[in-house]
Amino acid sequence: MKLAQTAKLDGAGLLPDPIVKAETILVSIPFESGGVPPWSFGGRPRNAFDTLMVRLETESGVVGWGEAFSRNEDVALKKLIDTRILPLVLKRNASEIARIKFDLEFQLQNFGRVGSIMYGVSAVDTALWDIAAKKAGMPLVNLLGGAFTGELEVYASLMRYGNCEDVARITKQAVDRGYRFIKLHEITIPEIKAAVEAAGPDARVMLDVNCPWSVAEALRYDRELEPLNLLWFEEPVWPPENYIGLAQVRATGRHRIAAGENAGSLHDFFAMIEAGAIDIAQPDVAKTGGVTELLKIAALCEAHGIEFVPHCALFGPGQIATMHINAAVRTTPILERLYCDFEAELFGGLNLPVQGKVSVPTAPGLGLEPDLNVIRDYQVR
Numbered sequence: 001m002k003l004a005q006t007a008k009l010d011g012a013g014l015l016p017d018p019i020v021k022a023e024t025i026l027v028s029i030p031f032e033s034g035g036v037p038p039w040s041f042g043g044r045p046r047n048a049f050d051t052l053m054v055r056l057e058t059e060s061g062v063v064g065w066g067e068a069f070s071r072n073e074d075v076a077l078k079k080l081i082d083t084r085i086l087p088l089v090l091k092r093n094a095s096e097i098a099r100i101k102f103d104l105e106f107q108l109q110n111f112g113r114v115g116s117i118m119y120g121v122s123a124v125d126t127a128l129w130d131i132a133a134k135k136a137g138m139p140l141v142n143l144l145g146g147a148f149t150g151e152l153e154v155y156a157s158l159m160r161y162g163n164c165e166d167v168a169r170i171t172k173q174a175v176d177r178g179y180r181f182i183k184l185h186e187i188t189i190p191e192i193k194a195a196v197e198a199a200g201p202d203a204r205v206m207l208d209v210n211c212p213w214s215v216a217e218a219l220r221y222d223r224e225l226e227p228l229n230l231l232w233f234e235e236p237v238w239p240p241e242n243y244i245g246l247a248q249v250r251a252t253g254r255h256r257i258a259a260g261e262n263a264g265s266l267h268d269f270f271a272m273i274e275a276g277a278i279d280i281a282q283p284d285v286a287k288t289g290g291v292t293e294l295l296k297i298a299a300l301c302e303a304h305g306i307e308f309v310p311h312c313a314l315f316g317p318g319q320i321a322t323m324h325i326n327a328a329v330r331t332t333p334i335l336e337r338l339y340c341d342f343e344a345e346l347f348g349g350l351n352l353p354v355q356g357k358v359s360v361p362t363a364p365g366l367g368l369e370p371d372l373n374v375i376r377d378y379q380v381r
């Protein structure tokens with residue numbers, strides 16, 4: 001076969017290119033958020049965020065990066081992915097993205113359809129898409145149908161400060177930095193009111209409370225918060241899979257209800273929508289099955305008239321993948337970014353918003369590669 005033909009076939013992914021190396025890399029990078037330490041995420045509160053990456057390398061030398069949701073130097077999750085998931089990926093043909101994802105999910109179904117296993121599967125799927133786009137010589141967004149925009153509006157997703165002074169000050173700071181959308185994680189009325197007031201007329205405010213309340217409590221807040229004109233009300237009801245309870249809050253019509261970061265797959269979103277639980281679907285590329293699953297969920301949302309706005313409390317390849325996904329959706333969802341400043345930037349600062357906006361990378365694949373020096377300096381083993 002002539003070389004040109006071989007290259008063409010290879011570029012189309014028609015020649016097998018097995019995964020010969022599969023590893024996880026965990027980094028934890030300190031940040032500053034201008035106030036008290038944020039949520040504990042089940043561990044001790046500290047001002048550092050994990051980025052748990054999956055790195056796949058093919059026989060032809062193409063490297064793909066994915067990300068699994070992780071917090072608090074989660075070496076247990078890293079080990080789980082190392083031992084349960086990655087051995088099943090080795091020797092597989094990298095272009096068989098959907099098939100590999102299905103096989104992983106099927107073989108590991110007894111270990112959980114939501115949570116740690118799915119985080120690992122998500123990371124593998126994203127890394128395979130990175131490889132596919134690199135081999136095709138185009139940015140990921142082109143493989144997803146092409147970009148509706150080259151620049152995404154970013155929303156500042158604030159930490160929970162728990163006091164009026166800090167949350168008002170940081171809200172004002174975010175607006176001054178050019179953010180037009182601010183999401184709060186406060187759960188008490190005075191703090192929420194103080195932040196909405198601080199945001200002023202130039203920014204819309206969303207409220208995310210992370211599932212703290214019974215339906216009755218949520219309905220009380222739903223009533224009390226109505227005058228604040230919040231853009232959306234996120235996860236007001238415990239537990240996250242209480243879709244009927246969520247639907248009861250939504251039925252008041254006082255707020256648009258957002259949820260989905262704790263879902264595991266397309267089918268969870270189908271159930272949410274069937275229950276009438278949400279206006280806004282928030283799947284997370286590092287939790288809900290990677291790029292492949294988010295595309296399915298986007299289509300489901302489109303068919304049901306539900307807004308698709310991915311969750312993204314990520315700072316690694318998952319964040320970059322979310323940028324490509326958002327850019328490929330006609331409604332161009334706003335991109336979530338937890339509001340904090342890191343001691344070191346994994347992508348050399350190229351993914352940092354400027355005036356509340358960020359450019360979608362244009363190089364092949366995810367288009368940004370993690371800085372190996374930052375990995376060396378902040379790696380958790």
Ligand SMILES: [Mg+2]
Nearest residue numbers: 208234235261
């Ligand atoms: Mg949330």
